[in-house]
Amino acid sequence: MIDERWVFHKDVKAEDQGNGVVRRVLAYSKDLMCVENTFEKGAVGALHHHPHTQITYIVSGKFEFEIDGVKKIVEAGDTMLKMNDVVHGCVCLEAGILLDIFNPMREDFV
Numbered sequence: 001m002i003d004e005r006w007v008f009h010k011d012v013k014a015e016d017q018g019n020g021v022v023r024r025v026l027a028y029s030k031d032l033m034c035v036e037n038t039f040e041k042g043a044v045g046a047l048h049h050h051p052h053t054q055i056t057y058i059v060s061g062k063f064e065f066e067i068d069g070v071k072k073i074v075e076a077g078d079t080m081l082k083m084n085d086v087v088h089g090c091v092c093l094e095a096g097i098l099l100d101i102f103n104p105m106r107e108d109f110v
Contacts, residue, residue, distance in 0.1 A: 002105075007026050019043055021039055021040075023037050024037075032104070034099065035102065037100060038096075040095050041092055042092060043092045044089070045091075047089035050084070051085060052106060063090045064091045066090070068086050
């Protein structure tokens with residue numbers, strides 16, 4: 001819930017997004033949101049864009065990301081900055097977890 005100071009992973013409902021992707025909306029306010037996405041190998045985050053600035057941190061796994069037409073392989077510890085409205089997406093090469101930070105919050109996720 002918005003503006004919750006403490007958000008425990010065990011209490012957050014996992015939302016199946018289909019095709020091997022599970023989302024958990026973690027702590028957030030109207031200005032900032034933290035979201036965990038778990039990907040199975042081969043799962044695809046289709047190319048898309050949104051009016052939010054986004055930073056993605058690779059917690060685990062390996063992914064091929066495309067940002068604004070450029071493709072790169074990323075793995076645990078890597079980060080990516082996606083400015084608002086830039087087209088981006090990914091393919092999961094090795095099962096893993098992405099941590100996304102959005103500014104402002106994604107109202108469509110709650």
